[in-house]
Amino acid sequence: MASDxxxxxxxxxxxxxxxxxxFVVDLSKDIEETVDGFVTLADEIAxxxxxxxxxxxxxxIDPVLxxxxxxxxQWSLDFDREVDRLIFPFRQTFEPTLNQHPVCVGCKxxxxxxxxxxxxxxxxxxxxxxEGIDSCPDKEAIDWSTTNFFNRDDQDDF
Numbered sequence: 001m002a003s004d005x006x007x008x009x010x011x012x013x014x015x016x017x018x019x020x021x022x023f024v025v026d027l028s029k030d031i032e033e034t035v036d037g038f039v040t041l042a043d044e045i046a047x048x049x050x051x052x053x054x055x056x057x058x059x060x061i062d063p064v065l066x067x068x069x070x071x072x073x074q075w076s077l078d079f080d081r082e083v084d085r086l087i088f089p090f091r092q093t094f095e096p097t098l099n100q101h102p103v104c105v106g107c108k109x110x111x112x113x114x115x116x117x118x119x120x121x122x123x124x125x126x127x128x129x130x131e132g133i134d135s136c137p138d139k140e141a142i143d144w145s146t147t148n149f150f151n152r153d154d155q156d157d158f
Contacts, residue, residue: 103129106139109122
């Protein structure tokens with residue numbers, strides 16, 4: 001039989017074990033709450049920082065980028081228009097041959113663009129002149145002698 005002092009030691013050890021477990025559980029909960037608080041704080045700081053960066057981008061950097069990019073975009077559009085204007089007579093001469101419409105070679109009315117899978121040859125003959133016809137009564141030749149490649153105001157050929 002166990003003596004009284006042995007029982008007291010066993011009870012004391014059991015009590016120490018229970019208190020130690022309670023301490024560890026309480027400490028874990030406190031640490032978890034503290035970490036959750038840090039995570040929440042870090043999220044709030046990150047959100048605030050992101051909002052501040054967005055404000056700086058919107059107010060400071062976007063206008064500068066717009067000032068830098070807008071002239072480049074405008075130059076690109078102007079360049080495309082100028083190239084189209086310069087190649088127009090050449091396109092009217094070579095594209096009809098490439099697109100199987102030899103009667104249309106050199107006609108200023110030739111369009112030759114595809115819409116919904118169907119080529120629009122010109123306004124007078126949307127599908128081109130009939131096969132076997134060697135001339136078009138509506139053909140107006142491009143006048144190469146009056147075509148001014150360097151005058152931007154000459155838009156009549158379009």
